[in-house]
Amino acid sequence: MARLSGRRRSTAAWGSAAMASFAIIAATPFLLDGLAPHGMDWNRLSDISQTYGALSVLFSAAALVGVVLSIAHQARQTRIQNVESHRSAHRELTALTLSDPDFLLCWEPPNTPMTRERWRQLLVSNLIVSMWSSDFTLNLFDEHALRALLQDYFRGEIGRAYWANSGPSWHRLTESDPDSRMRAFVRVADRAFAAAVADGPPVPAAAYFTPPPPATPPHAP
CATH class of the missing domain: 1.20.58 (Methane Monooxygenase Hydroxylase; Chain G, domain 1)
Incomplete structure (x- = not known):
């Protein structure tokens, strides 16, 4: 204020x-x-x-x-x-939802069948994609940068599952939106998703990280 x-x-x-x-x-x-002297050349x-x-x-x-x-x-x-x-309000609401599995039922049902754990993962994915949509509509980066972000994001299993489930909701949200940047965001996301799918299967969530090396047993005295 x-x-x-x-x-x-x-x-x-x-x-x-x-x-x-x-x-x-x-x-x-x-x-x-008023200040001009008498006889001044007015021309x-x-x-x-x-x-x-x-x-x-x-x-x-x-x-x-x-x-x-x-x-x-x-x-x-x-x-x-x-x-x-x-x-800020979106982050707080998502954190509240993740704090208690029963709160997941307060949201809309998934567009595609999935486990409760996957739905929790997609809620966090929604925070990520929504952040990028806000940055894009504020002209903080252009379509080229957005496409690079999304193509990399959709390489992963969770990111791809998010757009497969929530892409239709983004379309319904922006159908009557007067903001052309929001419509452009969905268009770029669709193309990035299609390009990622065309490149092959996603990286499985289980393969995101390598397991830690086994602990070395202590030497016997």
């Missing part, structure tokens, strides 16, 4: 500065008329005034652009804050 208040004060300051600039520009010809003054008018228009446009850029920056920062708040 303090940051938002600070940004609002910044916007108000920009707006006040722009309005003050407009007022000074509008009053300048009258001030010149020359008119030429100067026209030049000044052109410069004042440029200055006013620059001030207006500054206000617009400031507002756009604040809107982006507010959106980032909203996304981070949503992420």
Whole structure:
């Protein structure tokens, strides 16, 4: 809230500065008329005034652009804050669900039959993929980087099982979403998933890590 208040004060300051600039520009010809000495060459003054008018228009446009850029920056920062708040709530809800197996029943049923343990794994996978979708919609990386992330992710059994189960839900979620970046995210994910499947079977979860070496028995005295 303090940051938002600070940004609002910044916007108000920009707006006040722009309005003050407009007022000074509008009053300048009258001030010149009042301060001009008797017998001044008004034709020359008119030429100067026209030049000044052109410069004042440029200055006013620059001030207006500054206000617009400031507002756009604040809107982006507010959106980032909203996304981070949503992420935090999502993490807390997922942690609560994983803390008690009975809470798994509070979510929608899986789109494909699976064990309770696999459903728990897919909940964590959903956190990962949702994080990437948020980063992509915020333009933190482009489609090329997203495709590389997802193709690598879908090499694994859990990642591939996640999209096989939840891909249809992402499609339903983004069908009427006005955010073109979200629709692009699903499109890139579909292509990355198809490419991973075309490369062959996934890496089994049991093969992710090598077993630790056997313990060496202590030497007998």
